[in-house]
Amino acid sequence: MAAIEAYPDELRYHPEHDWARIDGDEATLGITWYAQDSLGELVHFEPPEVGSAITKDASYGEVESVKAVSDLVTPLSGEVIEVNQKVVDAPETVNEDPYGEGWLVRIRLSDQGEAQALLDADTYRQLLEEA
């Protein structure tokens, strides 16, 4: 069951179609509705290791559909504290619920100031319209 197109206002967005839900010094990361729709049904999630450090704007893992592989770009730097095992086991969860059950990792932020550089939902929607 595919999700309906949406870009929740409470999230922050990276132009590479990744989102972050910031909660104090932690954040949950995932890919946007647009990203999952472009890729098609996901069949593989290659997660980072728990405890590894990931750096803003760099790849921290991969998602694959039948036809394509896509790097996951982290919107924020930090240490991975949890990987969503449900998505490892059933990658299509991302297609069904990209902002809820389909989250990918949780991180502990190393620089809370980085969030300033991210897009709000309106700006991200504009970016999609211009593309």
Add this chain to the structure above:
Amino acid sequence: MVPFAGWEMPVQYEGVIPEHIAVRTDAGVFDVSHMGELEVEGPRSHDFLQSVLSNDLDRLSDGDAQYTLLTNESGGIVDDLIVYRLSPFRFLLIVNAANREGDFEWLKEREIAGSDVRDVSDQYALLAVQGPHSLELLGLNDAPAFTFAEGMVDGIATMINRTGYTGEEGVELMVPADDAAELWDRVIERSVTPAGLGARDTLRLEVCYPLHGNDIGPETDAISAGLSWVCALDKEFTGVEELRRIKEAGPDERLTAFVMEERAIPRQGMPIDGGGEVTSGTHSPMLDRGIGMGYLPAERAVPDAELTIDVRGKPRRARVVKKPIYKREAGPSGGD
């Protein structure tokens, strides 16, 4: 839509996986009008084709079709194709889109007096309707695989070929190009699911049909590719001496099927530890795991041999399986 051999082709309609499942469990239709059609006609057309194609044309009567190879002097595969005997003096070859011009030139250069090769690709469209319910949904009677007949689908005259590239029962309908759009609409109205290039690739790989340009080509010989069953080594044709020699000595490498033992999707070009690389790889919707094929040293090309594939720098375990990877009746051969 993506460009493919000069055509704009749909990769998917609803999605690769639902289209794949539709073909395995119900029926799907692919527009494969990009395929090339060559006609060979004349009193010596049979003799000519018998000398350039690997399979034995003498086994065909009118109304029969046969999977065969166009081979080069070293036993390499110029193309793989299906030959249809329209009459004792007239044959149709349905060839890969990317090889249409190359095949035509190859045949023209070798043509003998009394046989004439023509490229008729632009006159025809081809719709493949595949799946266990395909004949029933089209209202067609069953016929043996690799036969063809003239017939009608909803008032449209068509050549009905009992052939395909999915491992399922089905037909390929060849019609004049002008009738293609209407035939497509009629087929869809009969509740057949539209399917794209993406599902065509996953379906053929599950049943280990080689893709020319990936798994086979002019540099790969028919024996190593596992296609000796379509090489009549007791007749004379281009490259037969070399193929006999390889068959006699045993090939150094074999095109081998494997399934991933870990979560990972093999892709074309990934190195296989100990030699060889993935020639085709994908996610199998029926097995829900990565599958692929590649050339392995003959001693490792045995069922249950353990492989390691370099998936973008990460070693991932795979296991050799017997072909086909997926088999409907017996269930998947690649289970745990």
